[in-house]
Amino acid sequence: MRGRRHAAGIPVWLVVWTAACGAPVDERGGEGRSAGASAQLAALLDSAWVRDLETNPFVRLREGVDVERLPALDYEAAEERAAFSQRQLERALAIDAAALSADERVTLETLVWQAEMAVEGHRYFWLRSVLTPYSSVLRSYSQIFPLLPLEDDEDLDRFVALVEQVPSHVRGLEDYVRGQFERDFIVSSQNLAPVVQLVRATAGEAEGGPFALPAERASGLDPARVAEARARIGDIVRDSINPALEELAAFLEGPYAARAPAGVGLSQYPEGREYYLYLTRLHTTMEVTPEEVQAAGHELLAEFRARMAEIRDRLGWEGSAEEFHEHLKTDPRYFPASQEEVRERLLASSTRMLERIDAYFLGVPEAPWDARRLAPELEPAMTYGYYSAPTAAEPTGIYYYNGSNLDQRSWLGLASISLHELIPGHHFQIAGQRESETLPDYRRNTSYTAYTEGWGSYASHLGFEAGVYEDLYSEYGFYILESFLATRLVVDPGMNYFDWTREEARRFMRENTLESETQIATESLRYSTDLPGQALAYQMGKRKLLELRARAEDALGDGFDLRGFHDVVLRTGSVPMVVLEGQVDAWIGLSGSGGDGP
Known part of the structure; x- marks a missing residue:
């Protein structure tokens, strides 16, 4: 049990x-x-x-x-x-x-x-964003219902009772959206079609949708009771949930769409700039400004361009960077042939890191991990995917990857993504934090974007350092992804604080990444109309972790212990970076005096 x-x-x-x-x-x-x-x-x-x-x-x-x-x-x-x-x-x-x-x-x-x-x-x-694909309240249904326990009749009754709450929850969402509408906070017309698509994708038949009873986990229950519950859920979906969703979609396509702004970014809304200043601090968990963030992005891009030029030289490439990138984007050798190849490459990179893990970490979390394809309705609006941490009902940590349009999704970045999402990235950090026997319950469950995503990006960097990238092309793929994440520091504040148009941001991304037009389209919408500020956390968090590591290396010299540094970072758990900095400084002080750290 x-x-x-x-x-x-x-x-x-x-x-x-x-x-x-x-x-x-x-x-x-x-x-x-x-x-x-x-x-x-x-x-x-x-x-x-x-x-x-x-x-x-x-x-x-x-x-x-x-x-x-x-x-x-x-x-x-x-x-x-x-x-x-x-x-x-x-x-x-x-x-x-x-x-x-x-x-x-x-x-x-x-x-x-x-x-x-x-x-x-x-x-x-x-x-606040509540409609757009990454932050939609409707996404929570597919994240909650499939994981509800189904061990006995009481669980079955609770499942049905929670489905019965969905119609009023959808109406509550519409009430909130109408409140935003009255206050002139309306989603840009550039992202409205995906919003309506997601609303309608949430509707449909009970079987196969987010409210379906998972057949495998319900197999131990009385078949008659399960059939009765399925019938009741079907009635609720058909008679109450779908009409509520259709009412929301009709409002969005009617009065809402008529007033939707053509531009993007928070700066176009009342108090939008003030909100973005807040979001910058919230997601980086540091006292930084949009100006400082943008400057950091330009610095990182210059560094990565230099590293990529070195790799091209080592490969013997005699053409320009643009020609090399066009080669990578058009040669079929660099694209996966099947869904299974995507999954195999993701799992293989984390497995290679796991084989080297003892040189970098003092322990490994117990929870298993896997990579699976995203739900089809989420793929059109999500560039990559997301990691889902283990739960009581699903004890495996899973990276859900976007498996659509494989001819536009090079495998060059899959090793870096694997390390970011699984080992030693999100799964390693989050599962380890949840399994901690020393952290209080509250801290076992905290998640701060800069720490969590910063660690994921640091994990990709660590895999490069550990020799996980097997060839120069995979090394180049690492810097391709790093450059992509660094452009966020420029275009996210650009569109939300400095009045950039979306086309200006897309042009900058074309010039500094190898992303396809499809990916640039979804990402530019993500930053400007969906999750403003959140994308700053990846490189800003990693940058702070590398800064803290360099500080420890300089202070401790030959006494620096990389496994000890990783231990203090992970043992602390996900905290604001300003708090983590104090912990690392205390560890440096104690390590320098012969202690074991905080």
């Missing part, structure tokens, strides 16, 4: 503990303020963790807690979340940090950073 937790969604031990202690469930502090700093922090941490379990279906799935409701989308719920964060912040700032252990201070600093950003971010409630 999986150690499933029922009750009111809270583990029994936590209910008992909080009821006995009192303070953790009292968000105002109360008696906890008279206790020591560690006890106050524990109370603060537990209230944050209890809230995560109560409100976040993805945390519940990971922890094996029954998912009983979909997240609220209304302003009142957001107001309550912001108020909770404000109370958490006030409690955190009242704690005497000097009285805490080093690891407790990391937890406190992380909680303070998170609460401050949550309170500040509430100001931009109506500017």
Whole structure:
């Protein structure tokens, strides 16, 4: 058995503990303020963790807690979340940090950073992306329902009950979108067709869609009960979910489309520039500006161009860079012949890194990993794919790759993608963090973009260093992907802060990447109309990790231990980069004095 937790969604031990202690469930502090700093922090941490379990279906799935409701989308719920964060912040700032252990201070600093950003971010409630392909609320259905447990009749009833909530959830999404519409935050007409396509793709028959009962996992249940549940789900999809989705699509194609702006980027909206400044700090978890980010992008692109020129020389190429790139984009030798070849190449690169892992890391997570093709309805709007971490229902970490248009998807970058997404990238870091026996529950489940994506990009770099790239063409593919990620630092602030048109951004990407027109089209929409600021995290996070590593190497000289450096980064878990920097500095200090680090 999986150690499933029922009750009111809270583990029994936590209910008992909080009821006995009192303070953790009292968000105002109360008696906890008279206790020591560690006890106050524990109370603060537990209230944050209890809230995560109560409100976040993805945390519940990971922890094996029954998912009983979909997240609220209304302003009142957001107001309550912001108020909770404000109370958490006030409690955190009242704690005497000097009285805490080093690891407790990391937890406190992380909680303070998170609460401050949550309170500040509430100001931009109506500017959030909820329709566009990467950030669509509708995507959550295909991420939740296929992973719901189906071990007994109670699970079956909960599955159906959650499907029954979907129509009102879709109507809540439409209410939010209409609220944005009234405040002149409307998705660009350039991305509206994929939005409507996704809405309509979510509708359809119950079987085969996101609300289908997974046949394999329901095979142990009473066939009559399963048939009854399938029939009920079919009725809900046909009579309630599909009409709600069609109403949303009709609104988007009618009054909404009539007012959709032709341009892209946040700067065209009221408070859009202010929001982008916030997003830049949120996603990089550093105090940086769009100007600094863009400058970093230009520096990295210059470095990568030089490295690529060196590889062309080693290959004996006598033509220009443009001619070499045209050769790579048009010669069929550089393109996978089948879906299976894509998967094999992804798995092979991570396997090669795993064979070298002991030279770079002190341990390996236990969770298995795999690569599988994306759902077809997601492929038109997603350039690459995404990693899905292990859960109680699906214990395998999976990279879902885009398997469409293989004649436009060179295999040259697959090794780098594999290392980024699987070993030693996302799977290695996220599964290891979730399996940690030392991190508190709250920190086992945190995810900060710059740390997570920065580590993924650093992992690709590490594979290059470890000799995982088998030939010069694969090495070139590494720099192709690095250049692609570096262009984000230029075009993302360009379109969202500096008033670039989408065509200006696309032209810059054509000049500095080998991406196809299809990929450039989807990526430029992603940055400017879908997830502004998020793409900054990859190279900015990796850049900070390399900076911290270089700092440690300079300070410790021959005493620098790469495995120890990786251990302190991974053992800390996903935290804001400003917090991680303090941890690495403390490790350098202790390592230099003969200690083992924080």
